[in-house]
Amino acid sequence: MIDVRLHLKYSAFALEVDLHLPGRGVTALYGHSGSGKTTCLRCIAGLERAEDGFVQVNDEVWQDSRSGLFVPPHKRALGYVFQEASLFPHLSVRANLEFGLKRIPRAQRRVDMAQATELLGIGHLLERHPQHLSGGERQRIGIARALLTSPRLLLMDEPLAALDSKRKSEILPYLERLHDELDIPVLYVSHAQDEVARLADHIVLLRDGKALASGPIGETLARLDLPLALGDDAGVVISGTVSAYDAHYQLLSLQLPGSALHMRVAHAPLALGKALRIKVQARDVSLNVQAEEHSSILNRLPVTVIQEIAADNNAHVLVRLDAGGTPLLARITRFSRDQMQLHPGQTLWAQIKAVAVLA
Amino acid sequence: MPLSSADFSAIWLTIKLASLTTVILLVIGTPIALWLSRTRSWWRGPIGAVVALPLVLPPTVIGFYLLLTMGPHGYFGQFTQWLGLGTLTFSFAGLVIGSVIYSMPFVVQPLQNAFSAIGTRPLEVAATLRANPWDTFFSVILPLARPGFITASILGFAHTVGEFGVVLMIGGNIPDKTRVVSVQIYDHVEAMEYAQAHWLAGVMVVFAFLVLLALYSSRNTKMGWS
Numbered sequence: 001m002i003d004v005r006l007h008l009k010y011s012a013f014a015l016e017v018d019l020h021l022p023g024r025g026v027t028a029l030y031g032h033s034g035s036g037k038t039t040c041l042r043c044i045a046g047l048e049r050a051e052d053g054f055v056q057v058n059d060e061v062w063q064d065s066r067s068g069l070f071v072p073p074h075k076r077a078l079g080y081v082f083q084e085a086s087l088f089p090h091l092s093v094r095a096n097l098e099f100g101l102k103r104i105p106r107a108q109r110r111v112d113m114a115q116a117t118e119l120l121g122i123g124h125l126l127e128r129h130p131q132h133l134s135g136g137e138r139q140r141i142g143i144a145r146a147l148l149t150s151p152r153l154l155l156m157d158e159p160l161a162a163l164d165s166k167r168k169s170e171i172l173p174y175l176e177r178l179h180d181e182l183d184i185p186v187l188y189v190s191h192a193q194d195e196v197a198r199l200a201d202h203i204v205l206l207r208d209g210k211a212l213a214s215g216p217i218g219e220t221l222a223r224l225d226l227p228l229a230l231g232d233d234a235g236v237v238i239s240g241t242v243s244a245y246d247a248h249y250q251l252l253s254l255q256l257p258g259s260a261l262h263m264r265v266a267h268a269p270l271a272l273g274k275a276l277r278i279k280v281q282a283r284d285v286s287l288n289v290q291a292e293e294h295s296s297i298l299n300r301l302p303v304t305v306i307q308e309i310a311a312d313n314n315a316h317v318l319v320r321l322d323a324g325g326t327p328l329l330a331r332i333t334r335f336s337r338d339q340m341q342l343h344p345g346q347t348l349w350a351q352i353k354a355v356a357v358l359a
Numbered sequence: 360m361p362l363s364s365a366d367f368s369a370i371w372l373t374i375k376l377a378s379l380t381t382v383i384l385l386v387i388g389t390p391i392a393l394w395l396s397r398t399r400s401w402w403r404g405p406i407g408a409v410v411a412l413p414l415v416l417p418p419t420v421i422g423f424y425l426l427l428t429m430g431p432h433g434y435f436g437q438f439t440q441w442l443g444l445g446t447l448t449f450s451f452a453g454l455v456i457g458s459v460i461y462s463m464p465f466v467v468q469p470l471q472n473a474f475s476a477i478g479t480r481p482l483e484v485a486a487t488l489r490a491n492p493w494d495t496f497f498s499v500i501l502p503l504a505r506p507g508f509i510t511a512s513i514l515g516f517a518h519t520v521g522e523f524g525v526v527l528m529i530g531g532n533i534p535d536k537t538r539v540v541s542v543q544i545y546d547h548v549e550a551m552e553y554a555q556a557h558w559l560a561g562v563m564v565v566f567a568f569l570v571l572l573a574l575y576s577s578r579n580t581k582m583g584w585s
Contacts, residue, residue: 047483073486080487086480090502099498100488149488 002027002153002185006043007052015039015050015209021202023058026179026186028196028217031206037189040206041155044187045080046073057153057185079146079184081156085138087130093141094126100149110150111182119181120144120174136167140174147182154178154186160195168195175199197221197237197279198358218257222320222327234311234318235281236329237358238263242276245269251298254278259324263299265355277358282318282329288349289340299352303328305344308337321350361558368535369543370562376451376539377519380458384466384515385508387459392470393500397479411464418461422528425457429529454530454537458519465514473507474500509577517570520563 002021008014015036021027029037042048044055046062049070055063057078062071079100087096097113117123120140130138139159146154159175160168172195179186179199190196196203197217204214205226213226220226222236240254243262252267254276265278291300303321311318317337321328328350340348362370395407413421428435429447436446447453481503485495501508523541530537532546540559547556 045487047486072491073483074489074491078487080484082480082484084480086484088481088484088499088503099485099490103489103494145488 001056001058002187003054003056004040004044005052005054006040006050008039008043008048008050013039013209015043017206017209017211019204019211019214021187021204021214022185024183024185025201026188026199027202027204028200029187029189029204029206030191030193030196030200032191034208035206036209037191037206038157039209041157041187041189044153045078045155046071046076047080060152077149077152079149079151079154081139081143081146081154081159083158083161085130085135085142087138087141087145089130091130092126093122093128093130093133096130096141097126097145097148100145104149108150111147113148116144116147119147119177134167135163136170139163139167139171143174143178147178147184151184154184156186156188158189158191160192161190172198193233194279194358197235198277219327222329233281234283234329234331235279236327237277237279238326239275239277242270242272242274244272252276256323256326259326261301261324261326263301263352263355265357267357279356279358280328280352281354281356282331284352284354285321285328285330286351286353287319287330287332287336287340287342288351291349292351295351297351297353299355301328301350301352303348303350305342305346305348307344308342321348323350361554362562363555365534365538366540366543366555366559369538369540369559372451372535372537373520373539373541376454376458377516379455380462380519381466381512381515383455383459384462385512388463388466388470388511388515392467393474395467396471396474410467413461414464418522418524419528421461422457422525425453425460425525425529429453429456448529449531449533449537451536454526454539457525457529458522461522461525462515462518465518466511469507469510469514470504473504473510476507477503506577510574513570513574517567520566 001023002019004017004019004021006015006017013036017040029040031037039048043050043053050063050065052065053063054065055061060077061069062076063069088099091099097116101109101113117126120143122137122140122144125133125137125141133141143159160171163171176199188196188199200217202215203217203220205212205220213220213223217237218239238256240256240263242252243255244253246253247269250266251264252270253262253264255262263278270276301323303323306320306322308317308319311331315333316331317334319330319332319342321330330350391410395403426448427433429439430436431440431446436448439445439447447456477500481499482495485499490498521541523545526537526539526542532538532542540563544556544559547553547559
């Protein structure tokens with residue numbers, strides 16, 4: 001478990017959070033700029049000092065202001081990836097990587113040079129100088145450098161925000177490998193919902209220095225009481241399990257979690273039982289009173305209406321649905337809602353026009 | 360031989376004074392510059408202004424106050440007498456103290472600029488990579504501020520070589536102890552030895568040019584923070 005209680009006040013901003021986060025997997029601190037997510041991360045690292053704070057990572061307490069304990073950042077077993085890679089310009093790539101590594105006693109090293117360079121695909125860059133690298137390469141080295149300190153917690157502060165979308169998509173697969181292959185809990189600060197949906201297992205939603213919600217990603221993104229749902233890109237993330245592959249039509253079947261229902265996506269074949277994350281945008285889900293058999297739409301699921309709220313404009317409403325245990329969101333016009341006489345408990349068919357495969 | 364042995368001894372004394380002053384200034388100037396570049400304390404303004412005072416004050420003013428403080432009735436003079444060292448006025452040690460104060464801004468300011476340019480990020484990175492503050496100073500700050508240290512050393516040395524007013528006020532004109540090149544030239548001119556003065560003045564012009572040439576050439580080899 002990661003326990004973080006912080007109370008910090010600047011002239012125009014106050015951070016007040018009390019978080020209990022899973023001690024494994026990727027937890028996203030998600031919010032707009034100014035929501036306090038970076039300050040939160042810096043306090044956990046000890047780069048900033050909350051006057052009233054308690055930080056515990058698994059069995060290590062890093063700050064407890066009640067007993068006056070404050071472990072300085074260089075004595076905390078953490079890795080920190082900054083928004084700009086911040087490589088040391090006076091050192092080669094190899095010396096940058098070794099900077100942290102050689103300060104870790106041999107017996108405590110759990111990630112070695114070969115593993116880190118292989119994981120991030122930077123073996124061919126070791127003798128180069130940071131000035132001669134692309135932004136994406138620099139950031140991969142920044143991540144490897146942090147990993148080489150064998151951290152008990154990896155803190156990442158918008159590691160992709162300074163990169164263009166091409167570089168981003170170049171790094172994301174490496175971050176996924178990190179998630180799959182290393183057993184290091186990650187706190188990932190981001191304001192990009194697509195990154196969070198793709199990488200995070202758990203999400204903390206921050207606004208104005210307060211945590212509005214904290215929970216598993218699938219459930220939390222589908223909650224209608226959070227401002228997450230209001231935007232045009234409202235949607236849910238579903239972690240399905242590969243259950244079949246239709247080689248003729250090249251369609252992959254995914255079983256939805258906690259449900260007997262399946263969805264199909266166009267995708268290359270994958271091993272049965274493998275997990276695949278997909279995102280279904282609320283605007284891509286339409287509702288039908290009857291099952292529409294003669295339609296080009298591939299995915300039709302029987303759903304129950306749970307709740308309805310206003311969307312970001314007056315023409316639309318957002319509807320939270322239950323597809324055999326998996327939450328779904330639909331964004332429909334107010335006109336259609338009245339035509340269908342939509343009400344909680346109603347059984348309908350959801351037609352899903354598009355599914356984005358995340359990972 | 361155009362330069363007399365008195366000229367050579369003045370040159371040697373000048374080099375000795377300037378080298379010692381530069382070394383002392385690098386040692387005490389580095390923490391001052393580091394503090395000035397990092398602190399958010401109210402004292403930053405006043406301390407910075409005091410360090411910069413020699414830039415604007417006439418050297419005779421600095422020399423006058425040093426003469427009073429280091430003299431037999433001054434606080435510092437009484438302290439050195441209590442230690443059994445006598446007074447430091449009209450001695451080489453007194454000249455070193457005077458030069459350190461006089462050349463202070465020329466060392467502190469380039470260092471302060473270099474430290475400010477590094478910013479706090481590299482220090483934070485080093486801390487998250489388990490480097491303690493001393494380790495960070497030697498492995499990150501020192502190498503990144505190298506151009507600043509080079510500039511500070513050159514300026515501190517050169518400015519001490521060019522000092523005249525302070526020397527005259529607190530050091531007088533004692534051969535081998537306080538008679539530096541600038542005072543020696545003054546003596547030559549007073550004695551109407553224009554040829555001697557020419558040679559020594561020429562050496563100073565060449566020296567000053569070479570120093571500035573080194574300084575401006577080194578500007579091109581700075582490394583940026585990426």
